[in-house]
Amino acid sequence: MMEFISSLLGVLAFPATLLWQAIVFTYQFLLLYILVMGVYRAHLDQRLTPALRVLLYPAVALGFAVDLLANWTVATVWFREWPTVDLSWPPRRPDLVTTRLSRYLAADYPPGRNKKHAGIICRQLLDPFDPNPEGHCNG
Numbered sequence: 001m002m003e004f005i006s007s008l009l010g011v012l013a014f015p016a017t018l019l020w021q022a023i024v025f026t027y028q029f030l031l032l033y034i035l036v037m038g039v040y041r042a043h044l045d046q047r048l049t050p051a052l053r054v055l056l057y058p059a060v061a062l063g064f065a066v067d068l069l070a071n072w073t074v075a076t077v078w079f080r081e082w083p084t085v086d087l088s089w090p091p092r093r094p095d096l097v098t099t100r101l102s103r104y105l106a107a108d109y110p111p112g113r114n115k116k117h118a119g120i121i122c123r124q125l126l127d128p129f130d131p132n133p134e135g136h137c138n139g
Contacts, residue, residue: 022074029070030125036063037129044131067096075100079114098126101137 039056042048048056071083075097083095084103093099103109104118122137130136 022077025070026074029066029074032059032063032066033126034129036060037131041131064096067098068094071095071097071100079104079117081114098137101126105137 035056036059039048039060042052076082079100083100085095086092101118101122104114105122109115118137122135126136132138
C-alpha cells in the first residue's frame, strides 16, 4: 500500500513541479523585461556609457533569447496556439511574445479569451515599464 501511495504522489508531483517551474520562469521573464526596458530607456536618453553597454547588452541578448523561448513554451500553453512561423526571405522580425500579443490586440482579430488576456498582460504588466507612450503592444 505504501508503494502505491508513494508512486501516486510521484505522479501527482510532476504536474505541480511543472506548473511551479512555469510560474517561476514567467516571473523571471517579467523581471528580465523590466531590465531590458530600463536599458532601452537609457538608450533613448543617450545615457548608456561604453561600460554600461558592455555590461548590459548581454542581458538584452539574454532577454531576446528568453522571449523566443517563452513564446514557444509558456505563451503557447497559455494562449493555446502555436506561434506563427514565417519562412519567407528575407526573414522578418522574429515572432516574440510581444508580436503575439500585438496580433491578438489588432482590430481585425476576433474577440475572445486570447484578446482579453493579451490586453490584461499588456496594460497591467508591460505598458508601465515601456517608454513608448502608445504602450508596449501597440507601438
